[in-house]
Amino acid sequence: MRERTVLVTGAASGIGQAVAIAAARTGASVAVGTFDGDPHDAAATVESIEREGGRAIAVTADVRSPEQMEAACRTVVERLGSLDAVVANAGWLRLSPLGQLTDELWNSIVDVDLTGVMRTVRAATPHLPSDGSVVCVSSVAGGAVGWAGHTPYTASKAGVIGFVRSAALELAPRGIRVNAVLPGVIESPQSLDEVNSGGAAGLLRSAAKIPLGRVGQPADVADVVCVLLSSATRYVTGQSVTVDGGLLTAWPT
Numbered sequence: 100m101r102e103r104t105v106l107v108t109g110a111a112s113g114i115g116q117a118v119a120i121a122a123a124r125t126g127a128s129v130a131v132g133t134f135d136g137d138p139h140d141a142a143a144t145v146e147s148i149e150r151e152g153g154r155a156i157a158v159t160a161d162v163r164s165p166e167q168m169e170a171a172c173r174t175v176v177e178r179l180g181s182l183d184a185v186v187a188n189a190g191w192l193r194l195s196p197l198g199q200l201t202d203e204l205w206n207s208i209v210d211v212d213l214t215g216v217m218r219t220v221r222a223a224t225p226h227l228p229s230d231g232s233v234v235c236v237s238s239v240a241g242g243a244v245g246w247a248g249h250t251p252y253t254a255s256k257a258g259v260i261g262f263v264r265s266a267a268l269e270l271a272p273r274g275i276r277v278n279a280v281l282p283g284v285i286e287s288p289q290s291l292d293e294v295n296s297g298g299a300a301g302l303l304r305s306a307a308k309i310p311l312g313r314v315g316q317p318a319d320v321a322d323v324v325c326v327l328l329s330s331a332t333r334y335v336t337g338q339s340v341t342v343d344g345g346l347l348t349a350w351p352t
Contacts, residue, residue, distance in 0.1 A: 106186070117318045122184075133159060160189075184232040187216040192295055224275065236282065237263075238281055276333070280320060283346045310346070
């Protein structure tokens with residue numbers, strides 16, 4: 100079996116970093132997507148993979164730039180030999196109550212969290228083989244429920260699901276599968292942000308409401324992503340898989 104290569108955007112930290120490491124553990128070569136100005140160092144992800152004997156490179160992949168995404172995909176093929184799968188993970192959020200929400204902030208969040216997913220998949224698909232796989236990271240926030248103060252984020256994450264369904268239909272004749280994951284409350288640099296997200300206190304409150312009794316870790320999502328990338332889900336496309344510890348299943352009490 101030939102070695103597979105996976106590009107993961109936003110892979111310097113959080114869920115993206117966990118996906119990159121988990122994919123490498125399956126034997127894949129990994130391109131760790133990052134962007135200029137990322138406060139996290141993609142080299143740390145690459146080093147973690149290499150310490151375990153895996154193969155990884157860091158690539159500049161700013162999802163706000165169509166040209167940069169196309170160049171990133173070409174770089175992956177040139178340096179790693181192929182591009183077999185892509186995980187469109189890059190995203191960000193800012194507290195954005197409607198009363199203070201500007202067009203500029205709305206556009207900047209949607210540009211990364213929704214349009215950036217499209218740019219990633221659009222740039223990758225010309226390179227993907229007939230058994231290629233795409234996973235787009237949505238969220239239960241927007242993908243299943245609302246989140247007050249975060250309408251640009253939730254609108255984007257809801258849009259990712261619609262994009263996945265249509266892209267799955269378009270790419271199915273080529274044998275390329277497209278699916279989404281909807282993480283629930285996951286401990287990450289983003290969720291630990293006290294200003295723009297729940298912070299540590301918010302995670303503690305959430306844990307009490309989750310049937311499995313804890314908030315998720317990035318690796319909990321990463322393992323599901325790797326299953327969707329693998330041949331184990333070769334007949335699954337256009338689907339959205341929720342990874343939330345049972346949060347959406349529980350009736351509020």
